[in-house]
Amino acid sequence: MRAFWRGVVAALLAASCLAPGTASAQDVIKIGGLAPLSPPGGVETGQSLRDGMMVAVNDLNASGGLLGKKVELVVEDTSGVPDKGVAAFERLVTKEGVVAINGCAHSAVCMAIGPLAERHNIPFVADECWADDVTGAQIPQIFRLTVANSLVYTVASDWVKAAGFKNIAIIGENSDWGLGVIDVFKRNLEQTGAKVTSFTAERTVSDFTPQLLQLKSMSPRPDLLIAGFTGAGLLQMLRQAYDLGFAPTKETAVFAAGADALEPEFWKVMGRDGVHVIANPAGLPGKPDTPLSRRFATEYEKLAGRPANSVAMEGYDGVMVIAEAIKAAGSTKADDIAAALRKLRWEGTRGTVFFSQDKSPKWMYQQWPKVPIFVIQYTEPDQLPEKAAILWPKDQATTDKLLMKP
Amino acid sequence: MSLTDLTGQLVNGLVISVFYALTALGLSLIFGVLRIVNFAHGELYMMGGFAYYVAASVAGIPPVAAVLAASAAVFLLGALLERLLIAPIHDGKVDRPDEYAIMITFALSILLQSLMLSVFGPWSKRPEPIFRGRVELGTLIISGDRLAAAVVGALVIAGTILVLQYTRAGKAVRAVSQDREAAEVLGVDVRLVGMLAFGIGAALAGAAGALMGPVFNVTPTMGIIPVIKAYVIVVLGGLGSMRGAILGALILGEVEVLAMVLIPDTTRALAYKDAYGLALLVLVLLFRPQGLFGTAGRRA
Numbered sequence: 001m002r003a004f005w006r007g008v009v010a011a012l013l014a015a016s017c018l019a020p021g022t023a024s025a026q027d028v029i030k031i032g033g034l035a036p037l038s039p040p041g042g043v044e045t046g047q048s049l050r051d052g053m054m055v056a057v058n059d060l061n062a063s064g065g066l067l068g069k070k071v072e073l074v075v076e077d078t079s080g081v082p083d084k085g086v087a088a089f090e091r092l093v094t095k096e097g098v099v100a101i102n103g104c105a106h107s108a109v110c111m112a113i114g115p116l117a118e119r120h121n122i123p124f125v126a127d128e129c130w131a132d133d134v135t136g137a138q139i140p141q142i143f144r145l146t147v148a149n150s151l152v153y154t155v156a157s158d159w160v161k162a163a164g165f166k167n168i169a170i171i172g173e174n175s176d177w178g179l180g181v182i183d184v185f186k187r188n189l190e191q192t193g194a195k196v197t198s199f200t201a202e203r204t205v206s207d208f209t210p211q212l213l214q215l216k217s218m219s220p221r222p223d224l225l226i227a228g229f230t231g232a233g234l235l236q237m238l239r240q241a242y243d244l245g246f247a248p249t250k251e252t253a254v255f256a257a258g259a260d261a262l263e264p265e266f267w268k269v270m271g272r273d274g275v276h277v278i279a280n281p282a283g284l285p286g287k288p289d290t291p292l293s294r295r296f297a298t299e300y301e302k303l304a305g306r307p308a309n310s311v312a313m314e315g316y317d318g319v320m321v322i323a324e325a326i327k328a329a330g331s332t333k334a335d336d337i338a339a340a341l342r343k344l345r346w347e348g349t350r351g352t353v354f355f356s357q358d359k360s361p362k363w364m365y366q367q368w369p370k371v372p373i374f375v376i377q378y379t380e381p382d383q384l385p386e387k388a389a390i391l392w393p394k395d396q397a398t399t400d401k402l403l404m405k406p
Numbered sequence: 407m408s409l410t411d412l413t414g415q416l417v418n419g420l421v422i423s424v425f426y427a428l429t430a431l432g433l434s435l436i437f438g439v440l441r442i443v444n445f446a447h448g449e450l451y452m453m454g455g456f457a458y459y460v461a462a463s464v465a466g467i468p469p470v471a472a473v474l475a476a477s478a479a480v481f482l483l484g485a486l487l488e489r490l491l492i493a494p495i496h497d498g499k500v501d502r503p504d505e506y507a508i509m510i511t512f513a514l515s516i517l518l519q520s521l522m523l524s525v526f527g528p529w530s531k532r533p534e535p536i537f538r539g540r541v542e543l544g545t546l547i548i549s550g551d552r553l554a555a556a557v558v559g560a561l562v563i564a565g566t567i568l569v570l571q572y573t574r575a576g577k578a579v580r581a582v583s584q585d586r587e588a589a590e591v592l593g594v595d596v597r598l599v600g601m602l603a604f605g606i607g608a609a610l611a612g613a614a615g616a617l618m619g620p621v622f623n624v625t626p627t628m629g630i631i632p633v634i635k636a637y638v639i640v641v642l643g644g645l646g647s648m649r650g651a652i653l654g655a656l657i658l659g660e661v662e663v664l665a666m667v668l669i670p671d672t673t674r675a676l677a678y679k680d681a682y683g684l685a686l687l688v689l690v691l692l693f694r695p696q697g698l699f700g701t702a703g704r705r706a
Contacts, residue, residue: 039627043528174677201676204631206622209418209549210666211676217411232530232623243549245540269532269623 029066029332031057031322032098032122033075033315034088034113036105040203041080042231044263045311049103049127050075051304052315055296056323058303066326073319074098078109080231085109086116093120099332100125100325102318105311106230107131107177117141121334123341125321127314128259131176132363140366141334143341143355145318147282147371148363149180155373156255156280157188159392163402165224165253169215170198171208171237172228178203181228181257197222203229208237209244216246223252230258235269238277248276250405255280255375262309262385272381276406283310283350283372284386287396293349307384310350317348342366377404410545415663417548421556423659425618428559429632430639430651431566432610438583438646439603440492442507447611447636448629449518454480454612455619455628456522459533462620469536469620473558476616477609484608487514488601496600522626535620555617562613566606567648579603583646631680638683642690644700653698658683 033053035046057073065071074096076088085104092098093116100123104110110129117124118139126134126144130152135144160168170185172178182198189196197218199211215222225247227237234256241247247254254277260266261279270277285297285308296316300308325340326332345354350372358364375392376385390398429451436444444450457476461467467475491510495503535551536558570576581589582599590596615629622628639658643650665682666675690698 038523038528039625171676197673199673199676202679205676205679206631207422208676210415210663211672213411213414213418214667214672217408217414232625235530236622240549243540243551245542245547265529269530 027069028072029069029326030072030074030096030098031319032089032092032096032101033073033319034078034085034092034101034103034105034109035075035315036080036109037075037077038079040231041078041106042258042260044265045105045128045230045259046077046080047304048263048309048311049105049315051300052308052312052317053102053319055299055303055312056316056319058299060319060323066323067330067332071323075103078104078106080106080109082108082112086112089113089116093122098122099334100322100337102322103127103315104129106175107134107180108175110134111137111176114139114142123322123325123334123338125318125341127318128311129177131180132361133176134363135365135367136362138359138362138365141338143321143366143368145321145353145368145371146314147373148367149177149184150361150363151367151369151371152280152282152373153181153184153257154188155393156257156375157185159375159402160185160189160194160224160255161192162392162394166194167220167222168194168196168224168226169218169222170196170226170228171211172198172200172226173203173230173233174200175203177230178228181226185226201229201233203231203233205233206236208240212237212241212244212246216244216252221251225252225254226257227254228257230260232260234258234260235266238266238274239269242270242273248278248406253278253403253405259311262311264306267382275378275381275383276404278375278377278391278403279385279388281310281374281376281385283313284374284376284390285309285313285349285384286386287372287374288351290347290349292347296349309385313349317350317353320348321346321353379404414546414548415667416660417546419660419663420656421548421552421659422663423656424556424559424563425614425632426635426639426659427563427652427655428610428614428617429636430643430655431563431648432607432614433633433636434640434643434646434648434651435579435583435603435610436607437640438648439579440488440496440600441586442492442495442511444604444607445508445511446487446515446518447511447607448633449515450480450484450608450611450629451615451618451632452522452624452626452629453483453518454615455624456526456531456615457612458616458619459526459531459624463531463533469534470558472533473536473613473616477562477613480612480615481605481609484612485601485605487608488604492604493597493600496596519626519629526626528626531619531624533620533624536617549621552621555621559614559617562610563652566610569606570648575599575602579606634680635683638687641697642687644697647697647699650697650699657686661686 035049037046060071078085102125105128107129110126130149132148172182256279297308324346325337329336329340355366356369376388378388433447454476457479461472461475500506537550537554539550541548578594578599639654643654
């Protein structure tokens with residue numbers, strides 16, 4: 001009798017250990033997500049990325065999952081800090097067993113993760129990491145679904161040239177991305193004879209008043225201020241520039257390079273004074289106007305309770321390109337996913353996604369070269385980016401003017 | 407640089423100095439009376455920011471009243487924390503008082519930060535300032551929100567000094583700060599004074615957070631940088647010295663602003679903003695290790 005009970009207990013233990021765990025591990029494909037969800041990272045950016053990814057996973061599971069399995073999204077917070085990003089990446093790979101990773105934001109974090117992706121051989125689709133070196137390192141596992149600094153700010157520089165700015169001031173954060181903003185604008189604008197003055201600052205700086213006062217008293221006064229900051233720093237700089245009567249004014253326009261100018265929090269900080277600020281989204285909801293982009297915008301708003309933006313679209317597209325690669329490869333092996341990503345052509349929310357295999361310039365390797373880039377200017381308080389006036393590129397502009405002055 | 411530009415920078419430095427002084431005064435007061443370095447001081451500053459946000463933006467209380475309400479709330483929080491966590495040091499209930507003070511205030515800082523992160527989320531809050539707009543004095547333009555906050559801050563500092571100087575409670579606080587044992591022998595309730603000092607110190611930090619919140623946004627991490635500045639100021643001015651804290655704040659505020667615009671390579675000036683104060687601190691400590699108004703030989 002004792003042997004009987006011992007057998008029953010052993011069988012129950014074995015069943016409890018094996019049944020759910022083993023079955024779920026076999027029936028689920030895990031995709032990793034990285035996003036800055038706490039300060040000092042750009043939290044609004046992180047939330048948009050994460051929520052975009054969640055819409056994608058819901059879509060995938062609603063249409064039967066991948067290779068007959070459910071898809072599970074595991075998101076880790078990076079805080080926008082390289083050390084935390086590295087730890088989050090390690091957790092996703094070693095603890096969660098994800099097959100590929102998407103997201104990130106903050107170039108410094110993306111660049112810290114690059115060598116890990118190579119070491120663990122995990123495909124990594126980078127979103128919201130704009131520094132050239134993210135793909136410039138030419139790591140075979142790294143793909144980029146957003147712009148590179150050289151791509152986006154060359155387009156923005158074309159607008160600066162066309163608008164006729166002659167005396168440009170840039171305040172950039174002391175990060176790979178911020179220094180890249182300064183570098184690309186300088187490279188593109190100085191050859192045109194424009195004067196470009198740049199300032200760098202720590203990401204933790206909250207008071208830009210001394211520098212803004214100095215710029216305001218310069219002779220000639222800058223006609224364009226480029227705010228090369230992300231997170232709370234960007235919003236503080238914009239607020240202080242307005243409060244000091246520096247920009248946006250008739251004399252000085254302001255161009256917000258960081259994605260935080262596209263989030264609803266921008267209006268909470270700026271209020272009515274955010275009108276005439278110029279921003280630079282890498283994509284706009286409804287452009288191109290396809291059934292997918294419309295459906296995404298609706299589902300995103302339902303899930304997140306806020307309107308979709310380019311960052312959310314990146315999060316969605318990032319998960320979907322990984323899913324498309326898994327489908328095409330019929331496998332979840334890293335090498336198969338990476339090979340399928342290299343051959344991929346997929347209609348996403350922002351156009352046809354493919355990853356260039358050109359190695360010159362360096363940043364072009366495994367970069368989506370056709371990321372839609374816009375220069376927009378807010379014309380009303382609480383305006384959504386897609387409702388703002390498109391100033392550039394010229395063929396998509398919604399106004400004749402290259403700049404609207406207060 | 408023209409005289410108007412220089413004046414603009416000096417005024418901005420003065421405004422920043424007021425905020426620095428408020429935070430540093432509280433830290434100095436707590437050290438003076440309780441002989442502990444409060445590592446949670448930045449979080450009390452942050453609590454003031456959130457209390458102001460709740461009072462002004464959620465409850466709809468007018469801004470100046472909201473600053474007072476926030477300061478009062480942080481005073482009560484400080485008094486409660488002192489009674490629960492700090493008083494055991496002086497009651498002889500703790501074996502290693504110095505280590506305990508460091509650990510308990512450090513743990514408190516993490517707890518308060520995490521608590522606010524859970525309750526309010528990581529998003530920046532921008533409560534309504536005391537005054538929105540620009541103040542134009544000839545060609546000089548000053549942001550109205552920070553100027554109004556600085557005026558209220560200066561009044562709070564003046565009020566605190568008057569209370570410490572002329573009221574019975576203030577005299578008791580100063581007496582304990584000068585000699586705890588002697589004050590006790592002369593009948594001062596040192597436990598009550600300890601609670602009062604921590605409460606006032608916390609309220610000063612809370613007032614600074616409430617005034618700065620609408621200027622620099624309210625977030626759970628908003629206290630990290632200001633408290634570092636406060637440490638620099640109290641060491642610069644002399645640990646436990648009120649005069650030192652005010653003068654130290656004035657020096658730091660002006661040095662930071664002027665160094666940024668006067669150093670030859672202005673393009674890198676903002677990147678080294680926090681270094682100017684530390685360089686100044688090292689310089690002062692080389693010649694006066696006790697700080698500008700500190701007493702040589704005082705326990706640190």
